[in-house]
Amino acid sequence: MSHLVAPSVLSADFGNLQRDIELINHSDADWFHVDIMDGVFVPNISFGFPVLKTIQKHAKKPLDVHLMIVDPDRYTSQFKDAGAEILTFHLEACNHLHRSIQNIKNSGMKAGVALNPHTSIHLLEDIIVDIDLVCVMSVNPGFGGQKFIENTFTKVAALKKLITEKNSKALIEIDGGVDLNNYQKLVSVGADVLVAGNTVFGSSNPTQTITQLKTI
DSSP states (O other): OOOEEEEBGGGSOGGGHHHHHHHHHTSSOOOEEEEEEBSSSSSOBOOOHHHHHHHHHHOOSOEEEEEESSSGGGGHHHHHHTTOSEEEEEGGGOSOHHHHHHHHHHTTSEEEEEEOTTSOGGGGTTTGGGOSEEEEESSOTTOSSOOOOTTHHHHHHHHHHHHHHTTOOOEEEEESSOOTTTHHHHHHHTOOEEEESHHHHTSSSHHHHHHHHHOO
């Protein structure tokens, strides 16, 4: 499988949101990455169900929804109703990992688990076969435009090894600081999905930048 690119809507122009959604629709991007922040788990607030439903209304590609919130189990069915196809929650925000994964899958979505930069991939050993996606945070969650953490390369390689050893089908997604200088190395060490926010929407030609991120 060639790697996927998921532009982050958090970096879009909210005053021209439909325009930017259509831009992604007509680009080589594969998914929409949508960050949901509650101001508690991370020190920032993004948007909730009304905006997500608006994105879903216009989007012609899957919505990859990343929850940076406490107690994510409360809202599983609501995110499904709002259009999420992949729903990812943070391991650090969850007390019962297996149950949370099953709740998402039973709701008809693919289940993802996100790891903060300090969190070891070994915490996924007993559950990796049940996960559809692992979102490796390559910056501290909460804000776009941060500097990429170099240890991510080592972490991704180790995660890829674990996935292979356990015969898991989980995809590895990288979120934070992905740009035209590091994306090829990320793919080479095992990344399957690249989330790109400022790199895409801060570009003078976002469509062309997405195409570049798809090219190895």
